[in-house]
Every structure is written in C-alpha cells, then in structure tokens.
Amino acid sequence: MxxxxxxxxxxxxxxxxxxxxxxxxxxxxxxxxxxxxxxxxxxxxxxxxxxxxxxxxxNEQFVPSVLTKNNGDTVYGSVVNLNGDTVTINTELSDPDQRVSVDRKELKSIEPSKVSPxxxxxxxxxxxxxxxxxxxxxxxxxxxxxxxxxxxxx
Ligand code: HEC
CATH class of the missing domain: 1.10.760.10 (Cytochrome c-like domain)
Incomplete structure (x- = not known):
C-alpha cells in the first residue's frame, strides 16, 4: 500500500x-x-x-426487502409505502421512479433480503x-x- x-x-x-x-x-x-x-x-x-x-x-440501513405473493412470485427492492391496501416497492435502486405496487390481498410475506443491492x-x-x-x-x-x-x- x-x-x-x-x-x-x-x-x-x-x-x-x-x-x-x-x-x-x-x-x-x-x-x-x-x-x-x-x-x-x-x-x-x-x-x-x-x-x-x-x-x-x-449495511443494515440498506437491506432490501423481498415480497412474496400468494402465487409464488417475488419482488425485490426497497419498500417505500406500507400504508393502505397496497405495498409499494422501489425495484431499481438507481431510479426512484421505478415502482411496483402489490395488493395486500395478494401478499404472502415481506422479508429482509440476503442479497445486497x-x-x-x-x-x-x-x-x-x-x-x-x-x-x-x-x-x-x-x-x-x-x-x-x-x-x-x-
Ligand atoms: C448499484 C449501486 C452500487 C454500486 C455501483 C457500488 N455500490 Fe457499494 N454499496 C451499495 C449499497 C446499496 C451498499 C449497502 C449495502 C451493503 O452493505 O451491501 C454498498 C456498500 C458498500 C460498502 C460497505 C459500506 C458499509 O457501510 O457497509 C463498500 C465499502 C462499498 N459499497 C464500496 C463500493 C465500491 C468501492 C464500489 C465501486 C467498485 C461500489 N461500492 C459500487 C451500492 C453500490
């Protein structure tokens, strides 16, 4: 060095x-x-x-989430809104506008991801x-x- x-x-x-x-x-x-x-x-x-x-x-401040739906599909990203009937998740770290909303009725679980962004x-x-x-x-x-x-x- x-x-x-x-x-x-x-x-x-x-x-x-x-x-x-x-x-x-x-x-x-x-x-x-x-x-x-x-x-x-x-x-x-x-x-x-x-x-x-x-x-x-x-880094604990940057742990992403994995949403699993009832049908087995998963969505990876950081949750931006948990209130209401849908959960909104930002799926592209470098683009805050890239978002997916999942209906709570279709949602099986939200867990911290083991994969770094x-x-x-x-x-x-x-x-x-x-x-x-x-x-x-x-x-x-x-x-x-x-x-x-x-x-x-x-
Ligand atoms: C696409 C975005 C992205 C790129 C490109 C990227 N990083 Fe990161 N990096 C992150 C994120 C998000 C974290 C926090 C999550 C983690 O700890 O894994 C992180 C964590 C780190 C950490 C640990 C910091 C801590 O506080 O735990 C180091 C060191 C680091 N990056 C260095 C680099 C270096 C050097 C480069 C270029 C070779 C680089 N990163 C490229 C997104 C990125």
Whole structure:
C-alpha cells in the first residue's frame, strides 16, 4: 500500500461505477452509504471483502426487502409505502421512479433480503495495480497527501 497513484484510484472509482451509488467527498450518488469516512473503518482486506462479496455483510440501513405473493412470485427492492391496501416497492435502486405496487390481498410475506443491492464482480476488469490504487484512494479518505501516495524511498 505504498507509492500508489491517487489520480488513477479516483479514475477507477468512476470507472467501476462506485460514484454512481456512493458519495465520496462532495460528489457521487446517494443510493449506497457515504464512503468518505471509510478510511478509518476498514483494513484493506475488509474493504476489498465488502466489494468482492457485498452480500456477506449488508449495511443494515440498506437491506432490501423481498415480497412474496400468494402465487409464488417475488419482488425485490426497497419498500417505500406500507400504508393502505397496497405495498409499494422501489425495484431499481438507481431510479426512484421505478415502482411496483402489490395488493395486500395478494401478499404472502415481506422479508429482509440476503442479497445486497450492490453488484458483485465490480473489480473483475481491473488489474492488481488498479485495484490497489482504488483501495488506497478510498482508504485515504480522498487525501492526496496521504503517505500511501508518496514515492517509496530507498
Ligand atoms: C448499484 C449501486 C452500487 C454500486 C455501483 C457500488 N455500490 Fe457499494 N454499496 C451499495 C449499497 C446499496 C451498499 C449497502 C449495502 C451493503 O452493505 O451491501 C454498498 C456498500 C458498500 C460498502 C460497505 C459500506 C458499509 O457501510 O457497509 C463498500 C465499502 C462499498 N459499497 C464500496 C463500493 C465500491 C468501492 C464500489 C465501486 C467498485 C461500489 N461500492 C459500487 C451500492 C453500490
């Protein structure tokens, strides 16, 4: 984790669509947790574990639901309205307008999903150096002057 490239890490954060869902510093999407403070929370191993296998440990504020209907059909997403005769669920994390309503009479159960809304395999198109640049970029909390970006001295 030494001598890494800040700008390339930032580029990878965009290339792997992290910015689409995560806020970092003062930019990025809001569908996932803000990662600005992630530097203090994770070791590199834990951080990469979250990306490689997002469903292993789902942030409790972002656990989606699975609705099962009487006929066996299921709907995956986050419940936006539970009041009234129908349950409304947002089925596409990146598009709040994408909604499905299920009649309560047709509804068998609502349960927390074991599958994270964050897609796996986001790192599969990167080489090792790119993965390390991305990791140091996030773990530095976006601080360009962090020691991880200093050229190794010999
Ligand atoms: C389609 C949206 C989406 C994309 C793209 C995405 N994430 Fe996530 N990410 C989420 C959501 C939602 C969560 C919370 C659920 C969970 O913990 O699995 C999450 C959780 C995380 C966590 C755990 C944070 C916590 O508080 O538990 C990390 C770390 C993370 N993402 C990093 C990344 C990185 C790095 C990328 C790019 C390689 C990325 N994510 C791409 C949606 C996304």
């Amino acid at each position: 030494k001598g890494r490239n800040f700008d390339n890490g930032r580029k990878m954060f965009g290339a792997a669509a992290c910015f689409a869902c995560h806020r970092f510093g003062n930019e990025g999407g809001m569908t996932g947790p803000d990662l600005t403070g992630a530097g203090g929370r994770y070791s590199p191993r834990d951080f990469l574990g979250q990306i490689i296998n997002p469903s292993k440990e789902i 964050m897609p796996p395999m986001l790192l599969s198109s990167m080489n090792e150096s790119e993965v390390l640049d991305l990791t140091t970029y996030v773990l530095s909390s976006g601080k360009r002057d962090h020691e991880m970006f200093r050229a190794p001295s010999r």
